[in-house]
Amino acid sequence: MGDTVNSSASTKERILTAAEALFAQRGFEGASLRQLTAAAGVNLAAVNYHFGSKDNLVEEVFKRRLDQLNARRLAALKQASGQAETDLEAVLDAFIRPALELSHEGGAGLFMRVLARAFAEHDDSLRKFLSDNYGHVMRQFTAEFARLLPQLSKEELYWRIDLVTGALTHAMSGFGIIQRKSDVSETIHREQTIAHLVRFSAAGLRAP
Amino acid sequence: MGDTVNSSASTKERILTAAEALFAQRGFEGASLRQLTAAAGVNLAAVNYHFGSKDNLVEEVFKRRLDQLNARRLAALKQASGQAETDLEAVLDAFIRPALELSHEGGAGLFMRVLARAFAEHDDSLRKFLSDNYGHVMRQFTAEFARLLPQLSKEELYWRIDLVTGALTHAMSGFGIIQRKSDVSETIHREQTIAHLVRFSAAGLRAP
DNA sequence: CATCGAATCAAACGATCGTTTGAGCATACG
DNA sequence: CGTATGCTCAAACGATCGTTTGATTCGATG
Structure with missing residues (x-):
């Protein structure tokens, strides 16, 4: 296993990239x-020097990608809800596509596995951290879903969005039975994944 | 934090129960x-004596609950598919209910968080282990779903079952935004969870 | 050129990890 | 009674963990 980092990047960046993977x-x-630190090609003490502690490093890894995800989701939602006739599929696409794109790019493109793992870690401090960094984005999406699905009660809507999140997280984690075939490019596979998720989720949200 | 185990159980059982939690x-x-071992009230060396290693213990914890889950799911499926008119909701119930029941009982009732975590751990040896212990059950459910949803291609069906699994795993992990309110009993909350999952999943599976 | 501060380095710190050891205890069997 | 067997126990093993230390390097600044 060789180094996986660009040796021209700064020490801090190289640590973050290697840590993510x-x-x-x-x-x-x-x-x-x-x-x-061996994978990043930096000295052992560099983590504590630049980040203070391993726990802080974990937090920084999260923050770096969550900020990207939030920004892309909000931009996509803004564009989708700006249309003359916004439909459910477009909003779902704005919710799903940035997550899957991030899970296939950037460094080793493995951040979403980290996130999926964090979901399973499941302690309250993490819940609070995600709520603080995620909450406002989820609220915007929820409001848009509520507008498009006026027949659903608030509780019903929360439940269904939660289940969409579960399906998305599962798909992102790459653990499912569906594996990309070698004759399908990663881009095409991602588009298929998005299409399946959007179709499935839209039907689930619209369930009688 | 006091001991959480029944001191009358055998050492092996007490280790398994404490380990699960x-x-x-x-x-x-x-x-x-x-x-x-402190939580179980047994000596440190007891794990290596009874299980050989920590890794073996992990495997035993999995096996104990997976065997239960498989048995209950197959029994429920047999009953559902034995009806004169089997419907999709009944098969989904047979798939979902045993998993949620197991996640709320037995020891501290936390096994499904272990499973959800394992999903996120995501290495190939675990994938093989789950495939070996899960495969035949999933095949039976898949066959039943295929019979009830003949309009779906094989690949389409696999995708949708995978997304149902994701939603179920997410709900079991207890990480979602939906928290049980203190004025709702655990049984009622579980029934509501099952109802939401079945309705959402059935619509997703039937999506055009 | 001299000096200062940021960054990197090898080395070591104490703590904790999974595992092993060998003595001690209890019950069952001849 | 003597011994064999299954189990529990305190103690120790070497390995690895996150972190800290103090020296060293190096480019920027006065």
């Missing part, structure tokens, strides 16, 4: 700072 | 044998 592979506790 | 809380690598 290694956390996705081995988990937060399973990935040691020695493995991490 | 602690793995769910702290993860497989985060939960140490010293925490685990």
Whole structure:
């Protein structure tokens, strides 16, 4: 296993990139700072020097990608809801596409596995962290869904959005039975995944 | 934090029960044998004596619950598909209900968080393990879904079952925004969860 | 050129990890 | 009674963990 980082990047960037990939592979506790710094090609002490602690590094890895995801989702939602006739599929696409795009790009493109793992870690401090960094985006999407699905009660709507999130997280984690075939490009596979998710979710949201 | 185990159970049982709860809380690598044996009220060496290694213990924890889940799902499917007119909702109930029941009972009732975490861990050996222990059950459900949804191509069907699994896993992990309110009993909350999952999934499976 | 501060380095720190050891205890069997 | 067997126990093993230290390097600044 060779280095996976661009040696021209700054030490901080190289640590973040290597950490993202290694956390996705081995988990937060399973990935040691020695493995991490070796993969990044930096000194062991660099993590504590630049980030203070391993926990802070974990938080920075999250923040970096969550900020991207939030920004792309909001931009996509703004465009979708700006149309003359906004439809449910367009809003779902704005919700789903940025997440899947981020899970296939950037460094080793493994951030979403990290996120899926974090979902399973499931402690309250993480819940609060995600709520603080995610809440306003989810509220905007929820409002748009509520406008498009006026027949649903608030509780019913929350439930269904939650289930859409579950299906999306599962698809992003790459754990499902569906594996990309070698004769299908990654881009095409992603588009198929998005199409399946949007169709399935739209029907689920519209359920009688 | 006091002991959480019945002191009358055998050492092996007490280890399994404590391990299930602690793995769910702290993860497989985060939960140490010293925490685990202390919670179980047994000696540190007891794990290696009875299970050989920590890895074997993890596997036993999985096997114990997966066997239960498989048996209940197959029994429920047999009953559902034995009806004169089997409908999609009944098969989905047979798929979903045993999983949610198991996630709310047994020891601290936390096994499904362990499973959800394992989904996120996501390495190939685990995939193979789950495939070996899960495969025949999933094949039976898939066959029944295929009979009830003849308009779907095989690939389309696999995709949608996978998304149902994602929604179910997410709901089981308890991470969603929906929290049980204190004035709702656990049983009622579970029934509501099942109802939402079945309705959402049925619509998703039937999507045009 | 001299000096200062940021960055990097090898080395070591104490803590904790999974596992092993060998003695001690209890019950069952001849 | 003597011994064999299954189990529990305190203690220790080496390995690895995150973190800290103090020296060293290096470019920028006065």
